[in-house]
Amino acid sequence: xxATEKAQIDDKxxxxxxxxxxxxxxxxxxxxxxxxxxxxxxxxxxxPVTEADLAxxxxxxxxxxxxxxxxxxxxxxxEDSSDRLARDSVFIIDPIDGTRSFAEGSRTWAxxxxxxREGRVTAAVIYLPQRERMYTAALGxxxxxNGVSIEASGLTDLRVAxxxxxxxxxxxxxxxxxxxxxxxxxxxxxxxxxxxxxxxGRAGAMLTLRRSWEWDIAAGDLILREAGGRASDRFGSxxxxxxxxxxxxxxxxxxxxxxxxxxxxxDPDSPGIGG
Numbered sequence: 001x002x003a004t005e006k007a008q009i010d011d012k013x014x015x016x017x018x019x020x021x022x023x024x025x026x027x028x029x030x031x032x033x034x035x036x037x038x039x040x041x042x043x044x045x046x047x048p049v050t051e052a053d054l055a056x057x058x059x060x061x062x063x064x065x066x067x068x069x070x071x072x073x074x075x076x077x078x079e080d081s082s083d084r085l086a087r088d089s090v091f092i093i094d095p096i097d098g099t100r101s102f103a104e105g106s107r108t109w110a111x112x113x114x115x116x117r118e119g120r121v122t123a124a125v126i127y128l129p130q131r132e133r134m135y136t137a138a139l140g141x142x143x144x145x146n147g148v149s150i151e152a153s154g155l156t157d158l159r160v161a162x163x164x165x166x167x168x169x170x171x172x173x174x175x176x177x178x179x180x181x182x183x184x185x186x187x188x189x190x191x192x193x194x195x196x197x198x199x200x201g202r203a204g205a206m207l208t209l210r211r212s213w214e215w216d217i218a219a220g221d222l223i224l225r226e227a228g229g230r231a232s233d234r235f236g237s238x239x240x241x242x243x244x245x246x247x248x249x250x251x252x253x254x255x256x257x258x259x260x261x262x263x264x265x266x267d268p269d270s271p272g273i274g275g
Contacts (some may be wrong), residue, residue: 018125153203188201
C-alpha cells in the first residue's frame with residue numbers, strides 16, 4: 001500500500017478515535033453545572049480551571065494514549081513534558097476551551113482535540129455539546145459539521161465581512177497607518193469555536209494578536225484548512241505544532257482573500273498583545 005494511502009487511512013482512524021473521545025468528554029462535562037463547579041485560578045494570570053476541566057482531562061489522558069501508545073501528549077491541564085518532542089505524532093488537547101464561559105453557565109465552550117504528525121495537524125474535532133455542534137476533519141478528506149460537509153465563506157471584500165476578534169486587537173498600534181481596516185466585529189469566547197465558525201462560513205474571518213497556546217488552535221487549524229480556508233500566525237507564516245514552547249504568534253484565519261487582506265493590513269512591527 002502506498003505511504004500516502006496508508007497515512008490517509010491512519011488519519012481517518014485517528015479521527016474516529018477523536019470523535020469517540022469528544023463524545024465521552026461531553027458526557028463527563030455535562031455532569032457538572034458550570035456555576036456550581038469548583039473553580040481555581042491558575043498562577044501567572046493563565047485563567048481559571050474547574051473540576052470539570054480536570055475530570056475531562058483525566059478521561060482523555062487515559063483513553064487516548066491507551067489507544068495510541070506511541071503518540072505524545074500535550075494538554076492544557078497536564079504538566080508539559082519534553083518527551084512529546086521525540087514523537088512523530090502527538091495529541092494536542094484542550095479539555096474545555098472557554099472555561100470562563102463554562103463557569104459562568106454559558107453554552108459556548110468546546111472540547112478541542114487534535115493529532116499532529118511531524119508538526120502538521122492531521123485529525124481534529126471541535127465539539128460543543130450544549131450546542132450540539134461537532135466539527136471534524138481528517139487531512140485530505142474535507143471538513144464536516146455534524147457529518148455534513150462545510151466550506152469557508154467565499155467573501156473577497158473585508159469591508160463586508162464579520163470578523164471574530166476581541167476589541168483590543170483593533171488598537172491602532174497593531175495596524176499599518178494606525179488604522180484597522182473596516183469590517184464588522186463580533187466575538188465568541190472559545191478560540192476553537194471562532195475558527196470553526198469561519199470554517200463553516202458563518203463568520204468571514206477571525207484573528208487574535210495575543211500569543212496563543214497550541215491546544216487552543218490545533219483542531220481549528222485543520223478544520224479550517226480542510227474547509228478551504230487559510231490559517232497562519234499574525235505574520236502570515238504557516239502554523240506548526242508540537243513546538244518546544246507550545247505558543248504561537250497569534251492567529252489570522254479566513255478564506256484566502258480575507259486572510260491576505262488582514263495580513264497586509266497588520267503592522268509586522270507591532271509587539272502584539274502581551275508581546
